[in-house]
Amino acid sequence: MDRTDDNGAADNGRRIAKPRATPPRLERAGAAERDPDLSVCGTCTAKFVQPIDWSLVGREHWRVTLRCPNCGWEGTGVFAQETVDRFDRELDRGTRELSKTLRRVTRACMEAELEQFVQALESDLILPSDF
Numbered sequence: 833m834d835r836t837d838d839n840g841a842a843d844n845g846r847r848i849a850k851p852r853a854t855p856p857r858l859e860r861a862g863a864a865e866r867d868p869d870l871s872v873c874g875t876c877t878a879k880f881v882q883p884i885d886w887s888l889v890g891r892e893h894w895r896v897t898l899r900c901p902n903c904g905w906e907g908t909g910v911f912a913q914e915t916v917d918r919f920d921r922e923l924d925r926g927t928r929e930l931s932k933t934l935r936r937v938t939r940a941c942m943e944a945e946l947e948q949f950v951q952a953l954e955s956d957l958i959l960p961s962d963f
């Protein structure tokens with residue numbers, strides 16, 4: 833049976849991290865605060881953080897709401913154009929990697945199905961009455 837936590841999130845046996853109000857990376861001092869890697873989750877360190885909302889603040893900053901699909905963390909922060917540009921390039925790189933993997937898996941599945949079809953034809957398992 834599923835339960836829900838205080839935030840209404842379902843607990844189906846997996847531990848769900850409670851979202852934090854501010855990105856943890858902003859709480860740290862030093863270079864990471866000034867130029868954080870937005871693709872890395874400050875809670876679980878997974879490199880899957882995605883933007884879910886963004887708006888321009890002034891001329892060179894963006895208010896970006898981020899979400900980690902691995903642990904459920906969400907947070908909003910204001911980041912410099914340079915940081916957001918680097919995040920955008922990382923998202924593009926991830927998209928290309930996913931597309932490449934999708935093409936490879938699709939091709940492997942089609943090859944497996946084709947091989948099975950050929951074997952069925954060679955074994956006379958497919959007859960005109962099948963069509």
Ligand SMILES: [Zn+2]
Binds near residue numbers: 873
């Ligand atoms: Zn996370």
